[in-house]
Amino acid sequence: MRRAGLLGLVMPLVLVSGCTGSSGPPPPAGSGSPSAPDLTASATQTRFDESTGAIRAGVTNHGDRAVSVTSATLVWPGFAWPEVETDPTPVLTGQTAAFLIQPGRADCTAAPARPQVRARVDGAEVLLPLVLGEPGLLGRLRASACAGQALAGVADVSLTIGSRVVTRDGAPYFAGHVDVRRVPGSREGVSVVGVLGSVLFDVLPAEAGALPAVLGAAALRVPVLVGPTRRCDPHARGQASQPFLFAVFTRLAGAPEHRTITVPSAAEQRRLNALMDRACG
DSSP: OHHHHHHHHHHHHHHHHTTTSSSSOOOOOTTOOTTOOOEEEEEEOOGGGTTTTOEEEEEEEOSSSOBOEEEEEEEOTTBOOOOEEOOOSOBOTTOEEEEEEOOOSBOTTOOOOOOEEEEEETTEEEEEEEEESSTTHHHHHHHHHHHHHHHHTTEEEEEEEEEEEEEETTEEEEEEEEEEEEOTTOOOOEEEEEEEOOSSEEEEESSTTOOSEEOOSSEEEEEEEEEEOOOOSHHHHHHOSOTTOEEEEEEETTSOEEEEEEOOOHHHHHHHHHHHHHHHO
16 A cells, blocks of 8 residues: 555656656666666656645666665755665566655756666665756756745845725726845845736736836835636636636846746635635626
8 A cells, every 4th residue: 555655656757757768678676786677766756746846756767676766865966865765575577666756955066967866676786877857957946946046145036915995997906916025235236027816816917017116125015916817617717727826927137037936825715715706696
């Protein structure tokens, strides 16, 4: 039962990476030992993990005997990576030892390198090439993390959704605001250039022409409206994977746009759901 749960966790990345496809035999483990088990490693990031940054990875057994994978980590210089303890239940042929790993602080000066997985298999350390479900995934995550680290040195960004209901074009919204507070001692320019909601909820500037808005010496407040998109069909309401994944787009002087993911509090989510029920009748 424990192994079945792990298979459910890693199945998307196995299908995406093609570890079980018919394009030829999988590459051998990278330990160089003639008796090394036949393993591959793959990883992806699902939409459910965007708000946390976590990556779903796994080591798949293609050999003719069961193996035990007790720990694993990613090896790639763009991030600091923790060592993850995995389920020690034997991994049968065709099964995957799945694990969830959270990248540490980004190293924004590291040289490019091929990603790998280092795993402890049957008590021995093996190094495996990592197949990514999305080419360039780690580079994209590092670019975003480095932009976020640069922003954190200049300002803090947050989204607050109030309880006051206002109407625009006959639709109800909650009045809210984006706050940008300067880090003491910072001088770099930063501006809010956009906001974005989800399939079910809009996040809009409260006033036309309000964006971009530039942070001054201490703080910036940008009024916004947050409310249902009027997608009232059961498919949209039942299948939306990230209904409360909102974003604030900022730009440091001379840098590209950066997306700051914001997730409403539990109380704000309840208010938004109630407002959607009201709007949908």
